Amino acid sequence: MLFGHGRLSGMRLARVALRAASGDGRAFRLLFRTLHPAVYGYLALRTSSSADAEDLTSTVFAKVVERLGSYNSGRGTPRAWALAIARNVLIDHLRAHRPHASLTEGEPALIDSRWSPDASGDERLERVRAALARYPDEVQEMFGLRFGEGLRNREIAVVMNMTEAAVKQRFSRVIRELRRRAEGGELEEVVHAH
């Protein structure tokens, strides 16, 4: 079993990335095998077909190889770095494939549109889901990265090009509000501009 090595610590994987950047093929293989599930999973949950996800994954890793030399471990983990590349590749893909695409339009929504089947039939979960769905796309994307992909605040900041403080602040506020909704607060009043 060589795949699914997501449990390597960020610091350790950063060292692997730096070794790969110096041309160490063995290190790159380890890096690829560690990052591939995260990159593919991220793309597969946000595209309409596994074929699209595979194509985009291929594009992402081509860019990873191309940019390995510029990877800076001080700016984030390799996972966050690779997912930031994946996010940009996904944005380009969605822009190119949406009808009447225009550069003046905002970024396409990068939220994970598939809710877990576990979310059906549980009243509290339904309320949280309904409340979350009313937040701006950016907030929903943050929650997908945190609770879907399992990224940490610092990694989310790298992926979404925000400051870590801004990510923390936003999570803190929205989670507080969602907690209120989950406990039976006024669902109808929820949230608009954040």
Place this chain on the structure above:
Amino acid sequence: MRIKSLLRRLYPAPPAANPDARDALEAKLMASFPTPTHPPSRGRWAMGFALGAAGLVGACVVPADYELSMGHRMVVELQMSCGEFNPEALATHVKSEFEITQLMVGVRCAMADGQPESEGEVQLVMDLVGDISTEAVEVSLVESFPELADASIEFEALDGTVHGTLGGLLSKRALGLELLDRGSAEQTRALILAELAERGFEGTATVDVDVEEEITPLGRRVEIRVEVAAETGEPPEPSQP
């Protein structure tokens, strides 16, 4: 239930990738990296093989030396107290998880005050003889031993060189891993003779095997020397890798 637990339940597990597509992509990307060349072994623990032949008749036997990959040396360096470090647990884990023919371990601890409970630099050297994936070993260890998460783990190949005209005749299997696995010189000799017979060798052959072992501060040093003298009128079949 806490809100964060609820939120985690909202999101589906990411789908797994198609293994064929993933492997194809890996192969394509790996083409960007140079084929690894084994660095020279440090020699201290390296296993040497020498093979000599006399009186062999046959045009297919080409005198040549070739490198024989034996396995890998793993060097782990980390900061912790020597008293807490458990090299036996690591060795047991590796032996149970991977097909290791032979495993040798050496540990060096450097404490500023000489006290085993004080934190210092721990260096573990583990020679792994066998056909292993170093990546898999590394990941398995890091996943199973959290204290290794920030450790430096490096691998280098353990190479031996086979010299002489029979180098191409005897398979790596005969000279390498299984030879070590069988351990004794007598078994090694029988194995090589059986290998010769299997290749169609009809003649007389004598095989001398010397195994030297030395206990060093870092562990056991093993050197195996194989001498083969054979005479025949028929060229043997070349070995299949």
